[in-house]
Amino acid sequence: MRFTKLTIGQLSLATGIHQQRALSEQLAQLWPRLDVLYVNAGDVTHRLLEEWDESSYDRLMNTNLKGPFFLIQSLLPMLSNPSSLIVCGSVSAHIGLPQSSAYAASKAAILSLARTLSGELKAKGIRVNGLNPGPTETPALSKLGNGASDQPLRDEIRALVPVGRLGSTLELAKAAVFLASDESAFMVGSELLMDGGVKNI
Template sequence: MERLKGKRALITGGTTGIGLATAQEFLREGARVAITGTNPETLVSARSALGKDVLVISSDASDVGEQAELAKTIHNEFDQLDVLFINAGIVDMRPLEQWDEAGFDRSISVNFKGPFFLIQALLPWFADPASIVLNTSVNAHIGMPNTSIYGATKAALLSLARTLSGELISRGIRLNAVSPGPVTTPLYGKLGLTEDQLKSVAASIQSQVPAGRFGNAAEIAKAIVFFASDEAAYAVGSELLIDGGMGNI
């Protein structure tokens, strides 16, 4: 199928995990794709995996100034933008007493402030119609210990999907959100835990999923294709929980 044929799409955090899987799905559906990332190694590997026609951009999602530069690059390369998938994010899991201001500010900047100002910077260049999809989380709905700040940032994004939907729909821009449950991606490997600790955390999380397993990135990517496509033209401010039932318990 070519549900995104001719559409110009930007995926932040597109070098690994859900972002990379989404870029692959977008390409299969006929889109022109740009991705961002910060890790030089994964930028190179993503370029190899996706092919020479994909625009691969080094951009720090936490830096407001870089969001403006990213918007300029997209305008120069694509003229207008049909699809934006806000995916770049970090997971910093700590008990309340271990949080400091620097860690707090980092999570807020990457997961919420940067995305907010990227949408603002891209505003003049969105096509009509256009689709924005925000990657939030089941953690916006559940009270998982040690995820206070992460959950708050994702809840903020989820709120943004609703509020900006009302604000931007008159300009032909739809906002929707996907909220994944636990998904097998490199994200968990960035928590600074030992292999045994990671196995323990994974087992604990999996035990809370009625489906009895972690999801995979391709399952999330297919839902994002739907929201990005014209098939979802009547979906405005919607959220799709893809969590194996985790948010229902």
């Protein structure tokens, strides 16, 4: 399979449909077709249920669900037949980590989207799967809540990992390459866990 590298960074946080369509038009000027689309957007805010307000909740859901939904919709005409669409979920969608209520709900929703789209898009030759990271050493880890005061939460998250360490971005990248490649051609509507065993404890 030929891979087309697509790096959109913070552009994926544009949640409005008009913004997403404008992005699609810009990308179409650079690449005629996309072989792989990896949708990775994450507001990782964690806080107690009673500490959430509506604007913070909307911001998280806009970033983690609405933005990816309309990004996929806007880029759909560019996806090749065959191609691979990968959404980034989280092991949090499957566990009961305290203070993760809104985040986990958003990731459960994006994984549900992957399953339904796998059925909807199969006739177009588009395979859809989810990649579920566990705790991973990225800058996002420092944005769980309110900085240094969240060290106990960070320690609790690290303690969840049976292998005794956080995952690396390279390990996640290798998993994404697997899902993008023909090596995973028989995987459709699946979730690949890269969580160090967190889901199994």
